[in-house]
Amino acid sequence: MHLAMLEQAIDAAVRFRPMDAPAVAALLERTRAVAMAGKYEKFRTAETFDGTAQNPKWLETAEI
Numbered sequence: 001m002h003l004a005m006l007e008q009a010i011d012a013a014v015r016f017r018p019m020d021a022p023a024v025a026a027l028l029e030r031t032r033a034v035a036m037a038g039k040y041e042k043f044r045t046a047e048t049f050d051g052t053a054q055n056p057k058w059l060e061t062a063e064i
Contacts, residue, residue, distance in 0.1 A: 019027070034040065047053040 038046075043049040052058055
């Protein structure tokens, strides 16, 4: 199994072609609504994953 994974990685590296600017812009436009909603990245948008929100005393003792 490891050899197959290595071969797949090598194939991906050899055939890789960067996206041009219009393709990147089109991808960003297609994903904008979902990205703005944060549906698939709760760690960025929910307080559940924010240690500071769960431990507000950290802010009181923080030094600059």
